Amino acid sequence: MEFEWLNSCIADETIELVLVFNEKGDILFGNQSAVQKLEYDKEELIKCNMMQIFRQDFLEGDNGDQTFEKETLESKKETAMYRKNSSCFPVNIHIIPSKEAGIYVLMAEDISRQKDMNARIRKLKEEEQENQKARNEFTANVTHELRTPVNGIRGHVTTLLDQIQDEEQRKTLDIILYCCDNMSAIINNILDFAKLESGKFTIDEKEFDFYKMMDRVIATHSAEINKKELRFSVDVDEKIPRLMIGDELRIVQILNNLMSNAIKFTMVGYINIVVSKTSQVNDEIELFFMVRDSGIGISQAEKDRLFQSFSQVDASITRRFGGTGLGLAITKQLIEMMQGSIHLESEKGKGSTFSFSVKLRTNQSINENNDKIYGAWANFAKEEDKKGGDVFTSFGEIDKNEELKKRMDKLVLSIELSAWDKAEMLAATIKTLIDTDNDDLKKQVLRMEMAIRKSNYEKSMDMYEKVKKLLSEQIGEI
Ligand code: ADP
Numbered sequence: 001m002e003f004e005w006l007n008s009c010i011a012d013e014t015i016e017l018v019l020v021f022n023e024k025g026d027i028l029f030g031n032q033s034a035v036q037k038l039e040y041d042k043e044e045l046i047k048c049n050m051m052q053i054f055r056q057d058f059l060e061g062d063n064g065d066q067t068f069e070k071e072t073l074e075s076k077k078e079t080a081m082y083r084k085n086s087s088c089f090p091v092n093i094h095i096i097p098s099k100e101a102g103i104y105v106l107m108a109e110d111i112s113r114q115k116d117m118n119a120r121i122r123k124l125k126e127e128e129q130e131n132q133k134a135r136n137e138f139t140a141n142v143t144h145e146l147r148t149p150v151n152g153i154r155g156h157v158t159t160l161l162d163q164i165q166d167e168e169q170r171k172t173l174d175i176i177l178y179c180c181d182n183m184s185a186i187i188n189n190i191l192d193f194a195k196l197e198s199g200k201f202t203i204d205e206k207e208f209d210f211y212k213m214m215d216r217v218i219a220t221h222s223a224e225i226n227k228k229e230l231r232f233s234v235d236v237d238e239k240i241p242r243l244m245i246g247d248e249l250r251i252v253q254i255l256n257n258l259m260s261n262a263i264k265f266t267m268v269g270y271i272n273i274v275v276s277k278t279s280q281v282n283d284e285i286e287l288f289f290m291v292r293d294s295g296i297g298i299s300q301a302e303k304d305r306l307f308q309s310f311s312q313v314d315a316s317i318t319r320r321f322g323g324t325g326l327g328l329a330i331t332k333q334l335i336e337m338m339q340g341s342i343h344l345e346s347e348k349g350k351g352s353t354f355s356f357s358v359k360l361r362t363n364q365s366i367n368e369n370n371d372k373i374y375g376a377w378a379n380f381a382k383e384e385d386k387k388g389g390d391v392f393t394s395f396g397e398i399d400k401n402e403e404l405k406k407r408m409d410k411l412v413l414s415i416e417l418s419a420w421d422k423a424e425m426l427a428a429t430i431k432t433l434i435d436t437d438n439d440d441l442k443k444q445v446l447r448m449e450m451a452i453r454k455s456n457y458e459k460s461m462d463m464y465e466k467v468k469k470l471l472s473e474q475i476g477e478i
Pocket of ligand 1: 325
C-alpha cells in the first residue's frame with residue numbers, strides 16, 4: 001500500500017521492470033511493466049518470491065530447500081527472468097538496496113530484442129565471411145588461371161620479336177608485350193588483394209642489400225622518367241645500414257606503386273624520393289620514405305577515399321590513365337603488415353607527397369661502416385644537396401649529356417686534389433648517367449671507379465683519360 005505513490009508517479013511510467021523486495025525475497029511491489037512482462041496479476045505478483053522470478057540464480061540447498069540470496073543476484077548484470085508460464089527472457093539488472101528499510105529495488109531491462117539483433121548480426125557476419133572466403137578463393141583461382149595464357153602470349157611474342165625485322169611489325173609486337181605486362185600487373189594486384197583479404201598474406205624476413213634495392217627501384221622507373229623529361233632526385237640517409245632484414249620484394253612493390261603513380265600523374269616538373277632512418281632500438285629500425293611529385297594533385301575530398309579498394313579519384317581518370325584502383329589499398333595493407341602507416345599530403349594541381357614508415361631489422365651495429373657502397377643515386381642527390389643548389393637534376397637527353405660533361409670535369413679535379421670520397425661519388429653518378437650499349441665504355445668506367453676506390457692516382461688518371469675519349473666519341477667533345 002505504501003508504494004502506491006511510487007506506482008503512480010514513476011515506476012509505472014518507466015519501460016524498465018521494477019520489483020521491490022525484502023530480505024527474504026518476498027516481492028512487495030511490481031510496476032506495470034513487470035506485471036505485463038511476467039504475465040502475473042498485480043495481486044499475484046506481490047505474493048511471489050524472487051526465487052520464482054529468477055530461477056537460474058538460486059541453487060537448491062542440500063536439504064532440497066531453495067534459499068534466496070540477494071548477493072547472488074547483485075553479482076549479476078545479465079540474467080533471465082521467468083514468466084508465470086515458466087518461459088523466460090534475458091534482462092540486464094541493477095539492484096539498489098535501502099538498508100535501513102530492509103528493502104531492495106531491482107530494475108531490469110528486457111534485452112531480448114538486443115540479443116535477437118546481436119544474434120542476427122553475428123549470423124550475417126558469418127555469412128558475409130563465408131561469401132568473402134568463397135569470392136577470394138574464386139578470385140585466386142581465376143587470376144592464377146589467367147596468368148598461364150598471358151605468360152604464353154608473352155613467350156611467343158618474344159620469340160617472334162627475335163625473328164621479325166620489319167619495323168612496323170616489331171612496333172605492333174612491342175605493343176602486345178606492353179599490354180601483357182599491364183595485364184600481368186593487374187592480375188598480380190588482384191591476386192595480392194585476394195590474399196590480403198583472406199589473411200593468407202605473410203611478410204618475409206630475409207637479409208637484403210638496402211642500397212641495391214633502391215638502385216633497382218630507380219632503374220625500373222628511370223626510362224619512363226627520362227621519356228617524360230621530369231627532373232628526378234633521390235635522397236637516402238647514409239645512416240641506414242646496408243644490410244637489412246625484412247621483405248625486400250614487398251618494399252619494392254610499395255615503392256614501385258607510389259613511383260608509377262607519381263610518374264603517371266606528373267606531366268611536368270619533378271619526382272623526388274627521400275628515405276631516412278627515424279629510429280633504431282637494438283636491431284629494430286624504422287625507415288621513413290617520401291615519394292614527392294609535382295603532378296595533378298588530389299583534393300581533400302578525394303583523399304579520404306583513396307586507400308579504399310577499387311577507388312580511383314574519378315572515372316575520367318580511369319579512362320585517361322588506366323588502373324584498377326587497387327594499388328594504394330594493397331600498399332596500405334602491406335605497410336601496416338610491416339608495422340607502419342601511410343600518409344598523403346596533396347593539393348589539387350600542385351602535386352602530392354606520399355609518405356610511409358616501415359619497421360625492419362638489421363644485424364649491422366649502429367656505428368658499423370657501410371663500406372661506402374651507398375647507392376649511386378643517393379650519393380648523387382647528397383652531392384647536389386651539399387652545393388645548396390637545386391636538388392633535382394634533369395635527365396632529359398640533352399641535359400643528361402651536359403650533366404655528364406660537368407661531372408667529368410669535376411672528377412678530374414677531385415682526382416688531382418686526391419679528394420677520393422668526392423671522386424668516388426662522382427664516378428658512381430657518371431656510371432648511372434651512362435646508358436649505352438658500348439660495352440667498352442661501360443668496362444672502362446667500372447675500372448675507373450675501382451681505381452678511384454683504391455685511391456690509386458696513376459691508374460685513376462689513366463682510366464679517366466680512356467673514359468673521356470670514349471665518351472667524347474659518343475656525346476661530343478668533353
Ligand atoms: P591504380 O592502380 O588505379 O593507379 P591506386 O590505388 O594506385 O590505383 O591509385 C588510386 C587513384 O589515386 C588513382 O587512380 C589516382 O586517381 C589517385 N592517385 C594516386 N597517386 C596519385 C598521384 N601521385 N597524383 C595524383 N593522383 C594520384
